[in-house]
Amino acid sequence: MHNIIITGASRGIGFAIAKELASANTNILISSFHNSKLLDEAKDILASKSNKVISFVGDMGNYEDVSAMFDLAIKEFGGVDIVINNAGISIVGLFQDMTPNEWQEIVNTNLTSVYNCCHFAVKDMLKRHSGKIINISSVWGLYGASCEVAYSATKGGINAFTKALAxxxxxxxxxxxxxxxxxxxTTMNGHLSDEEIEELSLEIPAGRFAEPEEVAILVRKIIESPNYLTGQVIQFDGGWI
Incomplete structure (x- = not known):
């Protein structure tokens, strides 16, 4: 039995991952901060597939919220074997227009959340000398994106964090x-018009955007891989960059 926590799982990539991993051999905790209704709907869908599903509404950038989430998971499941850090937001705009509050929000949501979840996950995993952590990052953390400076910085932080902690x-x-x-x-790209999506797709050698379900399949493959696979930032971009 695998006990799994997936953050940011009310929709998009997180929900797709939860659906991919849900089985009679998994207990899953899904979390969300702003989408409690969607989280309940996701829980209902997963309940028919997974051994046990619980949901948690909280801010992954808040240490106390994450502490409470892990307490709940350990109480319900007995431990946590796999953590998928997927919670994240993007703020698109010129860097000089970004406010200190916006900077802090994106750092907390995207990067501090990974610290918080790994802090509690590692404590539990070390007891069993076993576990897998998968962080959902971005190619912009490797190459940077104009008008997404803060987002790129947080994803770059996740990539370095991953290599060091591994x-x-x-x-x-x-x-x-x-x-x-x-x-x-996903809805994170909802600011793009149909024309912009078409133009961007032409830049990608694969000729299209990926679907969240494809990310989920890769997550499952990593989970199934030997633990000798570690410290990797796997670029999943259709040959784009």
């Missing part, structure tokens, strides 16, 4: 990897 935890048989997503067909 080295620290490898002796304990705990793997840490990241997926650097390219253009994915």
């Amino acid at each position: 080295k620290e935890l490898a002796p304990s048989n705990i793997s840490v990897n990241a997926i650097a997503c390219g253009a994915i067909n």
Whole structure:
């Protein structure tokens, strides 16, 4: 039985991952901060597939909220074997127009959330010398994106965090990897017009955006891989960059 936490799982990539991993051999906790109604709907869908599903509404950038989430998971499941850090937001605009509050919000949601979740996950995983952490990142964390400076900075932080923590935890048989997503067909790209999506698709050698379900399949493949696969930032972008 695998006990799994997936953050930002009310929709998009997080929900697709939850659906891909749901089975009679999994217990899953899904979390969301702003979409409690969608989270309830996601829980109902997953309940028919997974051994046990629980939901948690909270801010992954808030240490106390994440502490409460892990307390709940450990109480209900007995431990946490797999953590998928997917919670994230994007703010598109010129850097000089970004306010300190906006900067802090994106750092907390995208990067501090990974610290918080890994902090509690590692404590639990070390007891068993076993575990897998997968961080959902972005190609912009590798190459940077104009008008998404803060987003790029947080994703770059996740990539470095992944590589460093993987080295620290490898002796304990705990793997840490990241997926650097390219253009994915989610609401995060909802600011793009149909024409912009078409133009961007032409820049991608694969000729299209990826679907969230494809990211989910890659997550499952990483979970199924030996723990010797660790410290990797896997670029999933259709050959784009």
